[in-house]
Amino acid sequence: MTHILLIEDEVKLARFIESELNYEGYQVSIAYDGLTGLTAARELHLDLVILDLMLPGLSGLEICRRLRSISNEVPIILLSVKDEVSDGIAGLDAGADDYVVKPFSIDELLARVRTHLRKRHQADTADILEFEDLSLNRRTRQVYRCQRLIELTAKEFDLLEYFLIHPRQVITCDRILEEVWGYDFMGDVNVIDPYIRYLRLKLEANNEKCLIQTVTGVGYTLCD
Structure with missing residues (x-):
């Protein structure tokens, strides 16, 4: 089963996203703060991470940087409350693969998830x-x-x-x-x-x- 880590400190939103991901057939683990999320991302075998930009303990940007610094290439989708291009670019520079601006359509988020999982699981044509x-x-x-x-x-x-x-x-x-x-x-x-x-x-x-x-x-x- 595809395993997704959701790092989100808004409990109601996290549970809503978890419910929708479960309905789509994904296994979901949740962390409600940055440090717990970083530990889970390092220790779990994951297919994708959904990561809030603003978190207690450790920011989403810092989590991205630390994961990429150890060559962890799991796809990362950032969730941001700031509708500004600069925030998205900062996230991409930190190593994220994509970002979604809150409030967002759950259908949009699920589509982004499918896109990055499809890219991850496609067989390499050449090394x-x-x-x-x-x-x-x-x-x-x-x-x-x-x-x-x-x-x-x-x-x-x-x-x-x-x-x-x-x-x-x-x-x-x-x-x-x-x-x-x-x-x-x-x-x-x-x-x-x-x-x-x-x-x-x-x-x-x-x-x-x-x-x-x-x-x-x-x-x-x-x-x-």
Whole structure:
């Protein structure tokens, strides 16, 4: 059975989400504070974490950072009460895979859950993806340009991986949001631009040629 950890300090909301997830056939564990949630995330074998941004004891952002620092790659969906792009970006930078703004539709949350579980359980087509002098190891999550190891955040890695799976294809921003961020219902395409800049800076740090090209008015492509 798919195991989901819910870290949420609002008891009524937590129990409501638990009930809906149980109805969908998921096993759910609940933690009502940050420290308990972090411990559970480290010790349980999980398929996904739903994590409130504001928690007693330890914030959702800090939990994300600590999990990613130990290479825990379980998908994380953040719940935020602040309807601001900056909060979502902060969460993604901390290692979250997605975020939902309160108040939210339970159908939307369930759709996000299905999206990330589907991505997690899809069989890898290959462990190593290569293009030109760029190499990405999906198992170790290491990226090399020539012999240079490139440190990427979780979302930067996912974005680059997606380009490597679809080389020489022009990919729209809406498609990137849906496939990489998992926004089934909403999402601001402007969130993509800074991640493209971050990737280019890291991939071209030694003046290597640009591989991620902008297709004006459409999106991006990985090409030589």
